[in-house]
Amino acid sequence: PEVSLRLESGPSAAAHSPLAERNGFLRVLLHSCCTELCMSCLTSLAPFLEDEIIPEVIPMEIEVVDAKITLKDDSPPVYPTSPGPVPITLAMDHVVVRRRDDGVFYLTAVPASVPWCGNSFPEEQKAPSESVSAAPAARGLQLKHVPELQRELQTMKLALAEANMDRARLLQEIRKYNPLFQL
Numbered sequence: 001p002e003v004s005l006r007l008e009s010g011p012s013a014a015a016h017s018p019l020a021e022r023n024g025f026l027r028v029l030l031h032s033c034c035t036e037l038c039m040s041c042l043t044s045l046a047p048f049l050e051d052e053i054i055p056e057v058i059p060m061e062i063e064v065v066d067a068k069i070t071l072k073d074d075s076p077p078v079y080p081t082s083p084g085p086v087p088i089t090l091a092m093d094h095v096v097v098r099r100r101d102d103g104v105f106y107l108t109a110v111p112a113s114v115p116w117c118g119n120s121f122p123e124e125q126k127a128p129s130e131s132v133s134a135a136p137a138a139r140g141l142q143l144k145h146v147p148e149l150q151r152e153l154q155t156m157k158l159a160l161a162e163a164n165m166d167r168a169r170l171l172q173e174i175r176k177y178n179p180l181f182q183l
Helices: 011-015 018-023 039-043 135-144 146-177
Strands: 003-008 025-031 034-038 060-072 088-099 105-109
Touching: 011 018, 034 039, 039 060
Parallel strands: 025 060, 034 060
Antiparallel strands: 003 025, 060 088, 088 105
8 A cells, every 4th residue: 555554542552652652653654655746735734734722742653665746836927927836856765754752753764775674774784893993094194184274274264254354345335225235
């Protein structure tokens, strides 16, 4: 199926978080979905999301695997000669959105080359032990570049100060002709 929903509540939901035991836990899986949405549909959802009562936080996990969503702006063009906005396509290989007990949504992208296995990575992706012994040699090379980097930093600081002075001068010139101008 393209969409799977699972709502858990009670003692079994406590495995996900302490709040989930009381409020429940929602798990959504969106797999191999290709859809097109109009922006007017998304903006018309806003009244349904507004409420006078602050809702309780429901911990959830939304997993999107191999999905493609195209957003089309179907509003009338501002300028009659405009060809209209270009549709935006969101392609997601593997994205996980989690809402924890604090009510904050956390977005995590899972690399396509790494099979999903929580927060751990396979053993072959860990750094080899030889790179640890090469670290002192690399540090010596970095120390040779310190004076050159300091000179470059000073040059960049001077260029930034000059750019800020030019900006202030241009703003002053603009305000001569339009005193209400704000940046």
